[in-house]
Amino acid sequence: MENVQDKDHQTLLREPRLPIEPVNRLIEPLSRFLHVESASGIVLVLVTAVALLLANSSFSDSYLRFWQTSLSLSVGPWQMSYSLQHWVNDGLMAVFFFVIGLEVKRELVLGELKNLQAAIIPLVAALGGMVVPAALYLVLQWGEAGQRGWGMPMATDIAFVVGCLAILGSRVPKSLRVLLLTLAIVDDIGAILVIAIGYTDGLHLSALAWGFGGIGLIWLLLQIGVRSLPLYVLLGLGVWLGFHESGVHATIAGVILGVMTPAQAWISQGLLAEFVQKLGDVLQGNSGLLEDERQALVESVTVAAQESTSPVERLEAALHPWVGFGIMPLFALANAGIPIQGAGFRESIVIALVLGLTVGKPVGILLFSGVAVLLGWAKLPDDITWGILGASGILAGIGFTMSLFIAGLALTGALLDAAKLGILIASMVSAGLGMLLLVWLLPRPGQPSLTNTSLTTAE
Numbered sequence: 245m246e247n248v249q250d251k252d253h254q255t256l257l258r259e260p261r262l263p264i265e266p267v268n269r270l271i272e273p274l275s276r277f278l279h280v281e282s283a284s285g286i287v288l289v290l291v292t293a294v295a296l297l298l299a300n301s302s303f304s305d306s307y308l309r310f311w312q313t314s315l316s317l318s319v320g321p322w323q324m325s326y327s328l329q330h331w332v333n334d335g336l337m338a339v340f341f342f343v344i345g346l347e348v349k350r351e352l353v354l355g356e357l358k359n360l361q362a363a364i365i366p367l368v369a370a371l372g373g374m375v376v377p378a379a380l381y382l383v384l385q386w387g388e389a390g391q392r393g394w395g396m397p398m399a400t401d402i403a404f405v406v407g408c409l410a411i412l413g414s415r416v417p418k419s420l421r422v423l424l425l426t427l428a429i430v431d432d433i434g435a436i437l438v439i440a441i442g443y444t445d446g447l448h449l450s451a452l453a454w455g456f457g458g459i460g461l462i463w464l465l466l467q468i469g470v471r472s473l474p475l476y477v478l479l480g481l482g483v484w485l486g487f488h489e490s491g492v493h494a495t496i497a498g499v500i501l502g503v504m505t506p507a508q509a510w511i512s513q514g515l516l517a518e519f520v521q522k523l524g525d526v527l528q529g530n531s532g533l534l535e536d537e538r539q540a541l542v543e544s545v546t547v548a549a550q551e552s553t554s555p556v557e558r559l560e561a562a563l564h565p566w567v568g569f570g571i572m573p574l575f576a577l578a579n580a581g582i583p584i585q586g587a588g589f590r591e592s593i594v595i596a597l598v599l600g601l602t603v604g605k606p607v608g609i610l611l612f613s614g615v616a617v618l619l620g621w622a623k624l625p626d627d628i629t630w631g632i633l634g635a636s637g638i639l640a641g642i643g644f645t646m647s648l649f650i651a652g653l654a655l656t657g658a659l660l661d662a663a664k665l666g667i668l669i670a671s672m673v674s675a676g677l678g679m680l681l682l683v684w685l686l687p688r689p690g691q692p693s694l695t696n697t698s699l700t701t702a703e
Contacts, residue, residue: 284568285407288644291573292580292668299581311578332578333652336571338484338498340645343567344432345502346560351429353507353556364622365613366423369633370430372612373640374398377604381596390593393654393663395438397600397670399646400431403572404671408639408679415686419625424636427609435646436499440492443653447491455486459500466506471551493653505559510551519548572645579648582664593659597666601647602673606637631685639678642671 298307311332316325326334352358377397385391405428409416462479480501488494523545526538550558613633616622624633644667651663 284572285403285410287569288403288572288576289407291576292644295577295581296584296668299583304583307581329578332574333649334488334494337575337649338495339563340567340571340575341436341495341498342502343560343563344429344436345499346505346556346563347429347502348433348499349503349505349507350556350560351426355426361622363426364616365624366426367430368612368616368622369423369609369637370427370434372608372610373400373427373605373637374431374434374608376608376611377600380604381600384596384599385593388592389659390596390655390663393593393651395435395442395650395654396647396663396667397597397604397643398431398438399435399643399650400428400605400640401642401644401646401671402428402432403568404642404644404675405639408642408675411679412682412686415688416682417625417627417686420628420632420636423625423628424640427640431640432646435650436496439650439653440496443493443650448489451486452490452492453486455483455490455492455497458483458486459504462501462504466504471510505556507554507556509554511548513552516548516552519545575645575648579652580664580668582661582668584665591662591666593662594666594669597647597663598670598673601641601643601667601670602638602677605641605674606634609637609640610634629685632682635678635681635685638674638681641674641678643667644671647671
């Protein structure tokens with residue numbers, strides 16, 4: 245008798261599941277793959293390899309011409325006509341930057357950047373990882389044609405860093421994962437500011453006013469509680485168009501809109517529980533509600549279930565697969581395919597970028613972090629040594645996506661090809677060397693964690 249009761253109790257506790265259709269058995273493995281963060285880094289590596297192979301094969305001319313194919317949009321006398329590469333870089337990448345904005349907002353409100361004391365090390369490390377590489381690059385390129393590309397060695401590619409950490413698996417302590425991801429996000433904020441300040445040519449104030457007018461309208465609608473996603477998408481397109489026509493790079497609109505997105509849920513978990521409990525009474529026939537009232541309650545529960553998570557969380561979850569497996573690979577296909585020639589390796593800009601990313605990044609991260617610890621502003625987490633931080637700094641030299649993006653804004657022609665080559669070489673060296681050092685320095689499973697030796701001044 246007790247066994248029967250135990251089984252009944254287990255049945256009641258069993259988590260309810262939606263019905264499984266045959267198509268779900270086909271889609272579910274793909275869905276799981278698309279939601280694994282490291283998978284997007286693997287796809288990005290494969291697509292980059294494909295782009296390089298095509299650009300250096302007998303199909304090179306056709307491949308490179310394809311991305312210059314003109315694509316036009318027109319309404320009456322108004323027309324926009326740009327190459328496919330431009331639509332990817334200025335259009336689709338605005339969605340990528342929107343997701344970056346969402347990540348920044350989440351970190352500021354809910355994540356590591358919410359607690360300033362905990363965020364000091366990654367903030368200071370990120371600052372060093374931007375200032376020192378840019379300074380080293382400028383020293384090597386001062387007075388040269390590539391001087392304008394000083395922002396290229398400042399970035400860290402989140403997708404590749406996450407992929408590398410995933411390969412190392414459980415050996416990576418949570419504190420190191422948080423530090424690296426926070427550092428990469430702060431790097432992205434810095435790169436966004438670099439794009440906005442350093443690579444804006446000739447402002448059209450009327451178009452810029454249109455863009456900021458749209459932002460103001462979105463802010464007003466958020467304040468009065470409008471929650472219509474299609475309306476915000478339409479207004480967001482208007483903001484993007486205003487920035488695009490103003491001379492300020494259009495992707496900045498994506499960042500601003502991402503940061504404006506609410507990070508707090510509209511419905512609390514407690515209120516959702518009340519709705520669900522009331523719905524349970526209705527389904528068991530204990531509510532006494534009329535048919536119309538029952539339907540209204542079901543609709544309210546549907547809205548409450550959706551609004552119990554914040555817009556930032558919902559949009560991140562919805563857009564990450566599209567960005568990681570669609571937009572970023574397309575960007576790599578459109579920008580990473582460069583004809584590699586022997587002479588290109590000797591270009592001064594290639595050397596400047598390789599040194600900026602592989603040397604400047606770890607030096608800047610270690611130098612600024614060391615100063616912060618010596619001044620007593622912060623301390624390293626107990627399971628991160630200075631050696632591990634240095635190896636992580638090398639890994640942060642994987643610039644790729646953002647570095648290629650800035651290169652496309654700063655340079656043209658053969659100089660742009662040379663810069664892309666430098667970014668690819670630096671990213672590969674940083675990934676390989678950083679991974680090897682972390683494999684050597686991180687404790688193996690079951691091995692006691694190392695404790696860091698803090699930098700202190702003699703008393």
